[in-house]
Amino acid sequence: MRTRSPPARPHSAPLTRDIAAKITAATAELNGRGFSESPETVQALDFPLAPPPDPSYPVDDVIAEATDLDGNHVLLRRDYYDGKRGFGWDKIFHKHGITNPNVFNDLISHSRPISSKHGELIYRVVINRAHCSSQLGGLYTSCDDTGESLEMMIVVDTTQNRWDVPDGGQKGVITMYPLPGGDGVVEVQPNWTMAPPWVSNNAPIN
Amino acid sequence: MRPSTEVESRSSAFAADVLRNLLIYINQENAEGTDTFLVSHGWTNGPVMYLVYKAPPSAITWGLVRDTRESIIDPAPWPSLEVAVRYYYLLDLCENRVSASFPHPGNDPDVILWHGDQSYNDDPCEGLPQHSADIPDQYLYTHPPTSTQKALPTKSPPIIEPRRYADPNEPLPPEAHSPGR
Numbered sequence: 001m002r003t004r005s006p007p008a009r010p011h012s013a014p015l016t017r018d019i020a021a022k023i024t025a026a027t028a029e030l031n032g033r034g035f036s037e038s039p040e041t042v043q044a045l046d047f048p049l050a051p052p053p054d055p056s057y058p059v060d061d062v063i064a065e066a067t068d069l070d071g072n073h074v075l076l077r078r079d080y081y082d083g084k085r086g087f088g089w090d091k092i093f094h095k096h097g098i099t100n101p102n103v104f105n106d107l108i109s110h111s112r113p114i115s116s117k118h119g120e121l122i123y124r125v126v127i128n129r130a131h132c133s134s135q136l137g138g139l140y141t142s143c144d145d146t147g148e149s150l151e152m153m154i155v156v157d158t159t160q161n162r163w164d165v166p167d168g169g170q171k172g173v174i175t176m177y178p179l180p181g182g183d184g185v186v187e188v189q190p191n192w193t194m195a196p197p198w199v200s201n202n203a204p205i206n
Numbered sequence: 207m208r209p210s211t212e213v214e215s216r217s218s219a220f221a222a223d224v225l226r227n228l229l230i231y232i233n234q235e236n237a238e239g240t241d242t243f244l245v246s247h248g249w250t251n252g253p254v255m256y257l258v259y260k261a262p263p264s265a266i267t268w269g270l271v272r273d274t275r276e277s278i279i280d281p282a283p284w285p286s287l288e289v290a291v292r293y294y295y296l297l298d299l300c301e302n303r304v305s306a307s308f309p310h311p312g313n314d315p316d317v318i319l320w321h322g323d324q325s326y327n328d329d330p331c332e333g334l335p336q337h338s339a340d341i342p343d344q345y346l347y348t349h350p351p352t353s354t355q356k357a358l359p360t361k362s363p364p365i366i367e368p369r370r371y372a373d374p375n376e377p378l379p380p381e382a383h384s385p386g387r
Contacts, residue, residue: 087279106369114363120292126368134377141379143372155296164280174279175297180305190266190311191302191321202371205382 060166063089064101066108072121074156075172076104087174096177097186097194104176106204107152119159119170126151129183129198130205143205150182150195217253220287221274225255227291232299233350241300246338249345256345258318258338261299263306267338269320270298298322 057080064076079088081095092098113121129148132141157171165171177193178185184196225248232243246267247258257270277284278297284290302321311319311326319326320334335341372378 085278085281110369111366112364118288118292120296122296124363125366128368128370130370130372132372132376132378138377141377143370143379145370149368153300155301162285164282164285174293175301177301180303180308187304187308190304190308190319198371198373201373203374203378203382204369205372205379206367206370 059088062172064105066105068108068112068121068123069110070112072113072116072156072158074108074121074158075170076101077172088172092173092176095192095194096175097197098176098200100200103152103200104154104173107154107176110204113156119157121154121156121158123154123156124151124179125154127199129202132205148183148198150185150199151179152195152199153177153179214252217275218250221250221253221255223287224274224290224294225250225257227287228255228257228294229347231291231295235295241303243299245347245349247341247345248347254323255294256334258335258341259299261303264304264308265306265315266304266308266310267315267318268302269318269334270294271320271322271324271334272298273323 059077059079061078062075063078065074066076067073076092077088079090080086081088081091081093089101092104098104107123107125107127111123111125114124115122127150129146130143131146132143134140135142154176155174157174160170161168162171178195178199180187180193184198186194186196188194229245229248232245236242241261243259243261245257245259247256249256253273253275255270255272255274259268259270260266261268272278272294274290275283277290277293279293298321310317316337317326318334318336318338324334372382374382
């Protein structure tokens with residue numbers, strides 16, 4: 001895994017102010033909570049991020065990596081998102097409101113692709129929200145599904161030795177987003193879904 | 207042929223190839239029973255591709271307009287026709303689906319919602335047809351009858367146990383974990 005670069009400086013905003021406000025509102029609850037292991041070096045950056053051609057932007061940095069149940073090794077690179085174009089972590093974070101890369105680790109490592117063609121892997125994983133409580137004075141813990149559920153789609157390009165990735169590795173995750181219609185999934189506008197905060201805040205229990 | 211004309215010719219040919227292969231790709235994916243896209247019209251104008259379609263269960267008519275000279279992932283040309291087709295399908299069509307309950311922003315279901323390089327939200331979409339009836343018949347797309355009826359060798363999708371997420375501030379069971387530990 002390559003050394004992570006510090007977060008790059010934000011640049012000017014190409015998106016409209018009202019859309020940025022919607023994102024801010026939708027992600028306002030995200031600070032301070034999350035998976036029990038906090039990604040200290042992967043911080044929330046100011047919105048939006050710098051797209052290429054800024055050569056200083058660390059697009060190829062590996063944010064996380066995971067291996068699925070079929071043995072496919074998948075990288076999550078920082079990449080970029082300029083409001084209309086991009087892929088990888090920056091797009092997942094800024095467009096789809098998934099602010100914790102451990103969600104990627106968890107979903108990939110507990111699933112297998114539903115499709116695998118020409119190095120392109122597609123995953124669809126359901127996440128059920130659960131509520132846990134102590135029973136019998138703390139003797140054990142019981143968890144019940146709350147009924148809230150959504151499905152995440154992940155698109156990965158594992159093609160190696162490509163000209164557009166300097167280290168010769170895979171491009172990795174292209175996108176990861178919640179399918180519309182899931183509980184708590186916000187359809188900000190047509191063609192744009194955002195995950196509810198609990199997806200990034202909560203911890204996997206299975 | 208002058209160099210600029212050659213470039214334009216290649217760009218136009220690439221756009222036509224993208225559209226032709228994207229329609230084939232859509233039919234194949236429709237036949238596999240994944241996300242269904244019903245294309246009603248498709249055409250190119252120079253390097254630009256136009257696709258008008260519906261994505262059931264939503265009743266909205268969508269229009270995709272893309273200059274195929276540039277990738278929608280990287281600020282560079284597409285590395286190949288295959289990659290272009292794949293990501294127009296996966297990102298422009300699949301990632302951009304809306305739920306059945308999502309209302310038409312203009313409250314007029316007959317108005318095409320253009321997205322891609324021109325958006326109904328950003329500009330008036332000058333030069334783009336606003337209704338399917340405005341599109342010349344020559345751009346009408348008819349699904350090939352054999353593609354949806356042909357039995358494709360599909361395998362059952364893997365059974366993947368749903369993930370369960372709980373509030374870490376609540377008492378969690380011992381098996382609760384964080385990826386990477």
